[in-house]
Amino acid sequence: MSEVRKDYVEGFGGTRLAIHSMGQGRPLVLLHGLFSSAQVNWIKFGNAQILADAGFEVIMPDLRAHGESEAPHDPRLYPEDVLVEDLQFLVGELGLDDFDLGGFSLGARTSVRGVLAGLEPRKLILGGMGLSGLAGWARRSAHFIDAIDRFGNIERGEPAFVAQAFMKTMNVDRVAARLLLGSVDDTPPEALENVTMPTLCVCGADDGDNGSAPDLAATLPQGTYKEVPGNHMSSVTFKEMGRAMAEFLQS
Template identity: 60%
Template structure:
């Protein structure tokens, strides 16, 4: 059974943290405009990990899911999501755990490791090198989608992003502030990520650039490919299966 409790972050923002399973802790960070429910629970990935002997710990990032969505710019300092992850780790007393992120969650996971977090193993899913080193361009796409939200029609490159925001009832004021808070990661910084790392992408997913280039930039990484596009691979059982396989190797 999934349990949910609250963690207070550095600025008092309340974060919802969901948990399934009783084994080794694995911290799972979802993607932009998504939630723990959509990324990890709905399609069975958390259950797959629980069945493999893990405790799936799944925060809703601020602005997402059941977590608070402050509209005060002061609530969005540089790398605010990294500070939220640290708050969750500290609140739960995690000192021996694995770390998994999808898309924005993968960026956050990489930034958290560079900030000093030391998971045993790391999974960067839905991510390529350009998604880490060229975040400004990626963020600009979503900020433009927010700014043109009411006028975007089918056929516009931002159409599906807007539809997903509508489906997830995203607070666009808070989301815009959050997008500005995410920092770029320079390619040369990736040499500091020394734990075994899995780069996991859909076979039709290049939304965040080249996964192979990311593997090549990391000291101890390997690539796994599953069926699907960036969003489509989330519904594939192979996503959870590949994560569980890597963490139990």
């Protein structure tokens, strides 16, 4: 297995962000999903290794309020689209001018918002994301806020139970996570005409959490859909995810 290197950069407001990287070659920035981390989404199950073996330097930040990055409790450090601000800081700090960009779930949402804010990756990967998911953040966010507000009192079988269990596993800072949830913006379908680079929409066969990935691919000017095994929680654990990403990036 390739060595995992760790560094830190400052994001918006001086928030300290942990950056994990593997491999050598063309830079690929990968963003993880909500309540997760670079370690869990990309490194633990071998997908980062697949991409490193394919000739990429895989750069995986922990989003603010996640993983080994800071989780400030000051509401002023969670302005609108703060994750996009952090992504822009990261790209600038690392001096990336020719790179690829991808993300899973919240990371996919942030990647799209980053492109709309002016980032210009050669290729884009959107994992675990569908068309209605980009535009329907209020409903999705309300589900997670409910899980935070009722944390410890959600019974097995309730819709929020899985989110509660994952927050426990990941030791999520719920104050910071709640603030972060309020900073994320919607992306209406008509805005996607401005996402002009080749884009892979890769999604688990049983993952409908963020709407239809095929519909998202069909809406994007250069969208391609690829199905992999799993649901929204498990698809990142299958190496088919990394293989689909590597094949797309190398084509």
